[in-house]
Amino acid sequence: MRLAAENKSEPILPCIAAIVSQPAFRITVVQAKSQAAHSALAELNSRIIACNRCVRLREYCTQVAATKRRAYADFDYWGRPVPSFGDPDAAVLIVGLAPGAHGSNRTGRPFTGDGSGNFLYPVLYKTGFASQPNAVSRDDGMQLSDMQITSVVRCAPPGNKPLPGELANCAPYLDQEIAALENLRVIVCLGKIAFDGVLQHFRRTGKLARRGEMIFAHGAEYTLPNGQTLLASYHPSLQNTNTGKLTEAMFLKVFQRAGEIARAR
Numbered sequence: 065m066r067l068a069a070e071n072k073s074e075p076i077l078p079c080i081a082a083i084v085s086q087p088a089f090r091i092t093v094v095q096a097k098s099q100a101a102h103s104a105l106a107e108l109n110s111r112i113i114a115c116n117r118c119v120r121l122r123e124y125c126t127q128v129a130a131t132k133r134r135a136y137a138d139f140d141y142w143g144r145p146v147p148s149f150g151d152p153d154a155a156v157l158i159v160g161l162a163p164g165a166h167g168s169n170r171t172g173r174p175f176t177g178d179g180s181g182n183f184l185y186p187v188l189y190k191t192g193f194a195s196q197p198n199a200v201s202r203d204d205g206m207q208l209s210d211m212q213i214t215s216v217v218r219c220a221p222p223g224n225k226p227l228p229g230e231l232a233n234c235a236p237y238l239d240q241e242i243a244a245l246e247n248l249r250v251i252v253c254l255g256k257i258a259f260d261g262v263l264q265h266f267r268r269t270g271k272l273a274r275r276g277e278m279i280f281a282h283g284a285e286y287t288l289p290n291g292q293t294l295l296a297s298y299h300p301s302l303q304n305t306n307t308g309k310l311t312e313a314m315f316l317k318v319f320q321r322a323g324e325i326a327r328a329r
């Protein structure tokens with residue numbers, strides 16, 4: 065009874081405010097949010113790896129993994145949908161097109177083991193997002209800091225051309241991934257298909273009423289109504305990098321800008 069009387073007279077709200085303002089409390093909340101993001105992304109990746117929604121893509125990836133390229137005859141191909149990779153607390157998300165048949169479809173990690181990755185990771189290393197410039201396999205020790213890498217389609221498509229229905233099948237995974245990245249501030253879209261896929265995500269989730277003037281161009285930067293920034297870049301495919309359409313200097317500038325925005329928190 066005495067306790068009840070004491071509670072009546074206690075200024076409860078000021079007490080709570082005092083507790084939550086303590087650094088230890090704030091650290092605990094941040095850690096709990098971070099652990100929730102880690103679990104959500106791990107659970108999402110498990111579902112992606114087991115996905116069979118696109119019959120054509122699953123058959124193609126399985127067939128490529130069985131027949132292999134001669135240069136990788138001794139390599140045990142991944143052959144399944146490729147999960148995202150990186151830092152669940154990331155402020156920057158890279159969205160690519162799809163795994164390469166003998167790159168990510170072989171190694172099981174985005175942009176790992178092919179020409180696009182050989183162009184991308186050195187730039188991520190120079191801009192402080194990657195722990196090393198070389199990405200050759202899932203167990204090469206690569207770690208990303210403040211960055212997550214994903215794609216609009218998680219299975220390698222023939223000719224690098226996913227069908228509209230396949231893009232639609234994979235879109236819910238992008239929605240769930242973006243929702244799980246609670247610190248996200250910048251999305252870097254590699255290529256027009258990724259750019260369109262991200263804009264469709266914002267339309268689907270009600271974060272963007274209309275596309276308006278947002279068109280794809282290398283180096284384009286748009287601020288979304290929710291405060292996040294969209295950066296567009298040419299895709300680092302060999303077709304673009306071997307022809308000089310995309311140079312390292314052009315690519316560096318995009319990721320330096322992403323870093324500037326992310327680190328201005």
Ligand code: SF4
Nearest residue numbers: 115117118145219234
């Ligand atoms: S592309 Fe996406 S939706 Fe289609 S099978 Fe692969 S993971 Fe599933």
